[in-house]
Amino acid sequence: MAELRAEIDRIDARLVALLAERAAYIDRAAELKPALGLPARIDDRVEEVVGKVRARAIAEALDPDLAEALWRRLIDWSIAREEAKIGRV
Template identity: 45%
Template structure:
């Protein structure tokens, strides 16, 4: 993902918005890719309780916090975003697993 304009090269709000929109599009594409793997994980798991794997969640959060620091991002904000994403994924997985078990 190459920037059309580096942040310092943006001369107007519109220049900045174009870059943010480009990044948002790339993020959405990555979220969709991630979601396909979450769906596959839900297909593999056999019990809804498997969706909430505390050890895995905390491992992911630790990685996110460390990577955030390395990127000079606020690790608390990154953790909040990932915990929200993980919570959504856990609920999604539970729903798929439960629906499959009802059949």
């Protein structure tokens, strides 16, 4: 059980690092969007991302509803982060 928990902890650490990397790209998007006249939320892009995530989840034998729910929360957080940064520009 200890080895299993260690592997879960290792994966969790990778996930956190990947989320931090994603957040850095969100910050960069927030820097670029005002000059391009783009809002933080672009509904077509949201649905594109969710569609890709659902497809990937299916390919990986992960419940696509779970993946979608997680990503929609992540996307909402990301948009709020962008809006906060755009508001300070």
